[in-house]
Structures are given as C-alpha cells and as structure tokens.
Amino acid sequence: MLKFENVTYTYPGGETVLNGLSFEICAGECVGLIGANGVGKSTLMKAALGLVSARGTITVGENGNPSEAGNAVSKALVMNAENLPAIRRMLGYLLQDSDSQMFMPTVLEDMIFGPMNYGMPRAEAEKKADEVLERLGLQYLKTRQNHRMSGGEKRMAAIAVLLAMEPSMLLMDEPSASLDPKNRRKLIRLLKELPGTKLISSHDLDMVLETCERVLILKDGQIVADGPAGEILRNQTLLEENDLELPFCLQIQG
C-alpha cells in the first residue's frame, strides 16, 4: 500500500516537480504511472523511497496475510526519519539503469546483499536467492559476473535481486526500456505472474496496458487522470492532452 497526501517537492534550484499530489495504491494492485518526459515520474518514486525529502504525508503499508481479503494491510508507516529504514525494507525499487542497481561482483552476491544487511543469516539468504532464481528460471545466472551479462539478463537479474528482499511493493522505473522484443515479452509475462503491489512507471504504454489494471497520468506535478487502464489508455483525447499517444496495439485496431 502506498498513499501520497498533498505531497510537494521542489528542487534545490527552485523548480517544483511534485505539486500537492495525492493518490493511493491499495495492496495487491498493479498501477501504471505514465506521463511525458520530465513530469516527475522518477521524482515521485524517489519521494516514496525517501531519497528526496518531499513535504506532505507519504504512507507505506505492509501487505497483510494473503489469505485475507485483497487489500488487508498489517501495518502502515508514515514517512519520517525514524520509519525510513522500515519503509525502505518494504519497497523494492528497480532502477532504470541495472548497472547502477547491481554493484557486487556476481548476481548471487547482489542477491544476498540486501537480505544480509537486514540481518538474515548467510545460509538463509543464499537459500532465498536460490528459490527466487529457480522461480524466475534464472539459475544459470547465479554465479555470473555482473559485468558479463546482456541487457536483458541484467534487467531480469535486477528483478531477482529485488525479489530476494521480499518487498511488499515493487516500484519500477522504466522496466522495459532498452529491451529487445523477446526480452520485453519475457518481462511482461513475469510482471503478470508476479503477485504483490506494483507501481510501474513507463513510456511503453503497450506494456502498461497488458500488465496494469489501473493507470495514473502525471502532468505538472499533479495526477491529472486516474482510472482503469483499459479506459484511460483508450481515451485518445486525454492521452494527447498529456503529450502521450494511444498504445500501438490500439492504433492498429482503430
């Protein structure tokens, strides 16, 4: 669960990127965040992670027992200095640049880095890593050196690194950028299969249409549209007002 209430962020230079922004993402939802270049999509994610200190209230909640009703939240924390470590523990952030995300020598070492920093014993962390790799079918990457992977492998491995931390919610910045069609397809399949709350920021509206049930459009630091993906992504006027286009697959049909 992620809730923004009247969040504002101004760069040190004086430029306002988030301007009294409010929205809520419930547990289990998969939400797409779209908007033209420079509208503040990345800044929004950084605010959620406490990497930039925004004004306003940001609340992050942990997933409840999955057997209970869909949007059960076991605990909700308000962003402040004290809660910051716990909040970061709940969120998995996929960076646009996988090379910055993975800084250890090998994939396995990157996967155990987070869990061990949060106090998990080595054996358990390695077992966890094995499980995740198994689930994603990436066993062959386990001992691979990070500087010896293709772009597609890097992105998948970066997702594995996040999942090894068992986050309550995934924040993904341009997950499909610079992937070839086959790897993009693989990613979309993975995103559909992955349970849990997700916020995906992307220019790849076809992918958003396939993977997200709800879409937010960001413009001038505000949420200008919020609704079911199928409706918003079909609304040509709305998209064009916000410097976006219909998803490619809908253009062909239309």
Place this chain on the structure above:
Amino acid sequence: MNKLEKARLEVREMDDLAAGNSPVHGMTPLSKLFVTVLYIVTVVSFHKYDITGLFAAVLIPFIGYQIASVPVRTCFRKLRHVLPLVAFVGLLNPLFDKSIQMVIGNVRVSGGVLSMLTLMMKGVFCLMASFLLAATTSIEEICAGLRKLHVPKILTSLLLLTFRYVGLLLSEAADMTEAYSLRAPGQKGVRVEAWGSFLGQLLLRSMDRAEELYNSMLLRGYNGEFYYAKKREYGRYSWPAALITAACTVLMRFVNVPAWISHVIGGF
C-alpha cells in the same frame, strides 16, 4: 578498434582465464601470492652478471603456465607496458660497464651487456610470474586473500567496486571517442577545443551514476558492509605445492642449474 575497446577486451580475457579450472586455479590465493612474491624477490636478487643461473628460473613460471593451461603468449603481449623503462635503463649499461665478464670461444662479453640482458630477463620473468597469478586468480579471490592479510576492508571493497565499473566506463569512453572520431575524420585524438568538455562530460555523468549507485546501496540497507560469496573450493595441496615451488626457486638461486646440468651430463 581503439585503445579503450582493446583495454576492455584485455580485462575480459583476464576474467576468462581466471575462471579456468586447473590445479593452479585451485590453489588458495594466499599460497599463490606467497610463491609469486618469493619468486619475484628471488629473481630480482640474482647477481647482475649471473645470466646462466637466472636463465633456469624461467622454468618455474613456464611449468606453471603449462599446468594452468594459460598460453604463454598472452603474457608476452603485456610486455609492451613493462619493457620501455627497463630497456631504457638497461640499454645504457653496455656503455658504462666494459669489464670483460664472460668469454665464449673468442667472443668477449662485457659486464654491461650481461647486466643489460639479466635486467631484461628479470623484467620478463617477473612479469610472467605476476601474470600467472592474475590469470589464475579472480580479483574477488585476490581481495579475499588480501583481507586475510589484514588489508583494510575499505581498500578491498573499493578495488572490487572499481573493478565492477571499469569495463562499463571503458566502453562508455570508447563510445565517446568513436563518436568523436566519426565526426572528426583524420584526427588521431581529441582536439584542443574539446579537451575539457570531452572528459568533463564523462566525469559529470559518472558523478550522477555514483549517486544513483549509492542510493541503490542505501535502499538495500547498506551500512558499510559487503558480503561476498565463496568462489571455489581450494585444494588441500595448495600450501605443500606452494612450499615445494618456493624451495625450488630458492634452490635455483644458489645452484647454477644450467652449469650443474652440463657438468653432470657432459662433464665440461
């Protein structure tokens, strides 16, 4: 292909070699480090005229290369870095030391020529030894070994973190030089108008990347500690093998092996 791209491939080649699986790869990093350092110290301590005794010392790294299946020629390509200064220093020796130290038939060899030759041989042999260490030990293993020697963590972590990004920065810089040369045909390097901005741009981008990287570390709970995985199982023979090699090295230092061989075989 430009220099940066070549350097990237060189790193990659070393990586591939170090990933091999031979008895030499299976020795603990510290035992290999010990032998290598001992070998280098012994080789450089040969007397400057002792050319025959020194020559035998080539056998040790040479056999090492065979056991490790590392082609010797990969190492000789690296000589271009080491040889210039050594050659510069050594080439002048024959001009200064004219004492006759060796007579072969009726050719008299001066001390300067001998010391020049031994100096170059020492340069090559030491390179062979260091290269064998680097080619059979990954940088992670070397750092693990250094940690055991109580080298501060900040240095070993920095070394690994730097190594992780060396290839990336090399190819980024290679792309930039390529893009530059495509727009500036016939130029051998970056022209004076672009001196500052060329590397400056890369520097600023790198600073941004560093910040992103640091964020990524913070998000995963970084508090000054890195955790490394065990890379391979090391053979129990590591230290015995290292000590035997060390003993042979020291023996060669005191017994002129070529002279001994010819004495035994030919009775010269």
Place this chain on the structure above:
Amino acid sequence: MHMADALLTPAVAGVMYAASAGAAGTSIVKLKKEAKDLTAPASVKLPTMAIMSAMVFAGQMINYTIPGTGSSGHLCGGMLLSAILGPWAGFLSMIVILAIQCLFFADGGLMALGANIWNMAFYGCFVGYFLIWRPIMNSRLFGAGRGASRGKILLAAILGCMLTLQLGAFSVVLETSLSGITELPFSAFLALMQPIHLAIGLIEGVVTAAVLVFVHEMRPELLSGVQEEAAKSRGSVKTTLGILAVTALVIGGGCSLLASSNPDGLEWSLFGNAEEGWSDNMGLDEEDYGVSSSVADAAASVQDKTAFLPDYAFAGDSENPAGTSVSGIVGCAIVAAAAGLIAALTGFLKKKKA
C-alpha cells in the same frame, strides 16, 4: 612512468611499500573521520570513489592531440582525483587504479607496486593538493577573491602536474639508482628523466586543467577544497609565499636540468668517447657536461653510501657469477630444450584427454 619489478631490489621495494602503506593508513583514518560527519560531501563515499577511479582509469587512455605536433597528451590522474575527491579519497582511488593496472595490464610489477603508488599517487594527491591546489584556490592573489576561477584552476593544475611529475621522475631515478640496477650515473639519469617529464607534466597539466575548468563551469560544487576553506580566513601572505617558493622550485629546478641536458653534451658524453674510458669523460663534475657541481657531489656521495646495495647478492655467489662460461651456456640450452619438451608433453597429454 610505471616501474617494473626488475628495476628495484627487494629492500627498496619493501621500503616503498611501507611508505605507501603508511600514507594509505593515514588516508583511511582521515576518511573514516570525515565519513562520520553527517554533512560530509558525497565524495568521501565509496561508490563515488569507485566510479571516479574507473572513470580516471578509462580517461587516462584517451588521446589528446597537441596542436602543432603529431603527439598526444593524457590526463594527470592524481591531480584530477584529489581536486574532485580530496586528497585522502583521491589517494585510495589512485592505489586502486594502479593495482588494477598492475594485475590486469601488467603495467608495473607486483613488487614495484609500492614504489609506483608512491611515485604516481602520493605526490599527485598530497603534494599536489596541499601545496598547490588548495592554497591557490583559496588565495586572493590571483583575483576573484577566495574560491575557484578559471585562471586559478589553470595555474594550479599545470603547476601541480609539473611539480608532481618532477617529484615522481626524481623518485624513479632515486629508487633505481639506490637499487644499483643501472650503470648510468645518478646525475646523468636525472638529466635524462627530469626534462622529459617537465614537458609531459606541462601537457598533462593543461589537459587536467581543461577538464577541471569544465567541471567548475558546470558543477562548481564538485571541486574539493574550495568552499570549505573559503569560510576560514587564513594568512594569505604565507600561502602566497609558499606558492611562490614552489613555483620557483619547479621552474628553477626544471630549467637548470633542461639546460644541463644540452643534447650535444649528452650525446658527446654517451656516444662519442667510447674508446677513451668512461670514468674520465662521464665525470660528474666536468665543466662540459654542465651539471652543477654541488648536485654532482651530492649524487656522488649518495652513490658512495649506497655502493654496497648493488652487491646485495646472497652469500654463496662465486667471484665469477657469470659461471664457467661455456658450460653455463650449454646448460641453458638444455634448460630451454627441457622447457620445450614440457610444453610438447603437456600439449600431448591434453590432446589425449580431450
């Protein structure tokens, strides 16, 4: 300027390792202290150091063509790193760069690493920073008040690179001579090395200055040692005098060496008089050669004092270490043949296995 193992004795190499380790230890302590301070700049953080090391490593391979000549210049890593990261982090980053060059490119030897760190990182990071970079950045003498300016960066980078390269080259000569590797007299070696590095230093300085000026114009906050010092007020007369003294030292020292390496004289002394015996013509205090006699005397006394070093040979060396010549050479041939046999044999065995 990377030294190979062969140019050093273990004793000299060990001393240089110890010296570099001492400097590294101090840097780590200082850095840890800085890191505890929460307001510390990002430059003391490990990732910044790592990325900058990797960048300088790559950046040093870029060729900068020098106008009017066919040759190219490179970047001066030590000065650039300490100007961005500060001296402590800069020094550690340089160590890492040199270690990677040593391990992966065989650039400089494993045993010589300590000496290489000293020659190339210590002077660039500490002498360059504390004696040149910081005083100039915070001096009022060069206009623009305290803080950086284009002119000051240019001055500091060029002066710094020239000075640190001179010191580095001097150390190479000193270490090699103390190791008794070369027969070349100390002063002649010096006269060969210093002027070359004066020219290299000038070019490296200009390249480094260009990069730093660019950074200053784009992101001035990235330069180290500029703002923090600006707050403190310091006796600028002292720093000015210091800068002037260093400048005089570099220019004076450089020029006298440049003058002394009068190519005709050098060529004459090296190649012209082979048959007349060297001790006479390569005489250190010969008027013709032009090295000032005080330097020559000092060099000679250093040589006297270190004369035992070339004979560091272990006990057991015979009077004629070249061995009984003929038998030695026959033996070498046998060793070579054995090596060939081993290679052939392992090749054969591997083929069989496969």
